[in-house]
Amino acid sequence: MSEKWTTAAIPDQRGRVAVVTGANTGLGYETAKALAERGASVVLAVRSVDKGEQAAARLTGDVTVQELDLTSLDSVRSAAAALRARFDRIDLLINNAGVMYTPKQTTRDGFEMQFGTNHLGHFALTGLLLDRLLPVPGSRVVTVSSTGHRIRAAIHFDDLQWERSYSRAGAYGQSKLANLMFSYELQRRLAPHGTTAALAAHPGLSSTELTRNSPAAFRLPLAWLGPVLTQSAARGALPTLRAATDPGALGGQYYGPGGPAETQGHPRLVASSPDSYDLARQQRLWAVSEDLTGVEFPVGPVTKR
DSSP states (O other): OOSOOOGGGOOOOTTOEEEEETTTSHHHHHHHHHHHHTTOEEEEEESOHHHHHHHHHTSOSSEEEEEOOTTOHHHHHHHHHHHHHHOSOOSEEEEOOOOOSOOSOBOTTSOBHHIIIIIIIHHHHHHHHHHHHTTSTTEEEEEEOOGGGGSSOOOOTTSTTOOSOOOHHHHHHHHHHHHHHHHHHHHHHHGGGSSEEEEEEOOOSBOSGGGGGSOHHHHHHHHHHHHHHOBOHHHHTHHHHHHHHOTTOOTTOEEEEOSGGGSSSSEEEOOOOGGGGOHHHHHHHHHHHHHHHOOOOSSOOOOOO
16 A cells, blocks of 8 residues: 555545535545545535535535534434435445533533544444445445544543543543444444445544644644644545545554654554453443444444354
């Protein structure tokens, strides 16, 4: 595989339907832009329809907007129902939207905001849309994680909602670790079907609005060193785009920038933390996520013979 992968390598996407969450700005917008330019019918799944329509107006090609608020399971169900009514097939589901380092608060369903938005909202959306992907050979679910999955990160099964104490960084790390564990377990369940693959990606340090809730101790150094350490949102979207479109990419793989410490650079295969590969915790997280969201997937667990 070339280590200089760019959007020029994206195959023709005509005839394919791509749903991208959080696509009105940042990484999601750049992901949607690249896919639309290659001919895909792209749905910007966004919380603010007005902002989504403004973003769509800046893009060329077949681009539409779907309201989706990942902090509300009612909204996730409504969005999934609308997408199912519009499309008989979905080729790409890009679980990109997210929040980072938010003050302690909860979603409309009472989940800790980062875990509820970044993981549970996407878990539910994927489960509700999966039967539109399963019949489509070459379809993919790409979930965007972060190097933050290594920082103070663990799945706190005894306090998933951080009710006893709260750490912005710890809660973010938990949510991004959950993204990876979900992707790996989803791939295990998808593999016997042979049509849909689940992959993950991370953008390194990219210049987006995601850090707006970060503590000043994090934002101030980034403001000084940003031009050196970070890359553009367009470059940050490349690992996601490679995971979504590279014919050589395989289910269960994880893509990130190839530069020092995976902060920037052309996308390549990377490894995630040892905790992310823990099979028992992946399956436990899956079961808990189904219970919390009330969403059951049309693919069951793979049992050993």
